Amino acid sequence: MNSTKYVSFYNSKGGVGKTLLNGVFAYYLKTIKGFKVAVVDCDHPQYTLYRRRTHEIKKEPPAEQEKIKFQTLQGTGILFSSGGERSYDVFKCPIEEVETLKSVLNKTSYDIVFFDVTGTLNLEGINKIIGMVNYFIIPTSTDIEEIDSSVRIYMTLKKAQKGKDDTIRILFNKAKKVSRVKNVSFQKELEKMNFRFLQNYCYEYEAIRDEYRSTLELKTTRDDKNASFHLIMEELLELLNL
Numbered sequence: 001m002n003s004t005k006y007v008s009f010y011n012s013k014g015g016v017g018k019t020l021l022n023g024v025f026a027y028y029l030k031t032i033k034g035f036k037v038a039v040v041d042c043d044h045p046q047y048t049l050y051r052r053r054t055h056e057i058k059k060e061p062p063a064e065q066e067k068i069k070f071q072t073l074q075g076t077g078i079l080f081s082s083g084g085e086r087s088y089d090v091f092k093c094p095i096e097e098v099e100t101l102k103s104v105l106n107k108t109s110y111d112i113v114f115f116d117v118t119g120t121l122n123l124e125g126i127n128k129i130i131g132m133v134n135y136f137i138i139p140t141s142t143d144i145e146e147i148d149s150s151v152r153i154y155m156t157l158k159k160a161q162k163g164k165d166d167t168i169r170i171l172f173n174k175a176k177k178v179s180r181v182k183n184v185s186f187q188k189e190l191e192k193m194n195f196r197f198l199q200n201y202c203y204e205y206e207a208i209r210d211e212y213r214s215t216l217e218l219k220t221t222r223d224d225k226n227a228s229f230h231l232i233m234e235e236l237l238e239l240l241n242l
């Protein structure tokens with residue numbers, strides 16, 4: 001039986017940290033926890049993770065380039081780069097090819113597959129992703145408009161899962177430590193209305209831009225700067241039952 005967990009940090013809102021979080025947790029779960037992990041990059045038209053990987057491949061020694069370079073999956077419009085032992089695998093997949101990808105993934109033995117999806121999907125596209133992904137983490141800031149849109153996407157996902165939301169969570173990202181009290185009170189109000197949250201916040205880190213962009217090598221040692229990644233990873237594993 002294929003027991004792969006399909007996960008997406010997803011929101012219809014742009015710039016909330018979808019790509020960053022999908023990439024960081026894919027990398028951490030592979031390199032710290034030893035899971036077999038892939039990221040499906042459906043982020044048309046940017047395909048950020050795919051593009052980053054292609055840039056990084058060029059900087060590698062030739063023998064390594066051979067191992068990680070992108071190759072077309074025969075007969076499809078899907079591209080694949082293996083991360084080998086050092087990082088997660090990447091699939092570049094246009095949304096129209098998601099069904100094909102699903103049958104490809106059914107024959108693999110990944111423990112976890114992350115989907116990085118553009119926020120501006122039409123309904124048909126959203127339904128394709130919902131048909132594929134089991135766990136949705138909705139990153140949001142505490143900005144009231146952003147929360148409003150995150151709550152709406154939560155309800156859309158919940159409805160699509162026939163009213164079940166045990167695999168949906170909201171995550172405060174780019175949280176400011178100084179406004180922790182405000183965040184907690186927002187969260188409490190929303191929890192009273194039955195919205196579910198990850199209990200750890202991902203704080204705003206200046207260093208993220210420089211230190212968390214690579215698809216091949218990220219900082220993993222736990223320190224003050226990235227403590228929330230480690231806490232969220234543990235919470236995520238609990239949610240995924242892994």
Ligand SMILES: Nc1ncnc2c1ncn2[C@@H]1O[C@H](COP(=O)(O)OP(=O)(O)OP(=O)(O)O)[C@@H](O)[C@H]1O
Binds near residue numbers: 013016017018043119
């Ligand atoms: N916790 C954080 N602390 C600091 N910067 C962050 C944090 N999370 C994300 N960012 C930064 O915010 C910006 C937007 O993040 P990202 O590109 O991951 O968002 P996105 O939701 O994928 O956006 P898009 O909708 O354009 O695909 C990036 O520059 C990223 O490095």
Ligand SMILES: [Mg+2]
Binds near residue numbers: 048
């Ligand atoms: Mg993105």
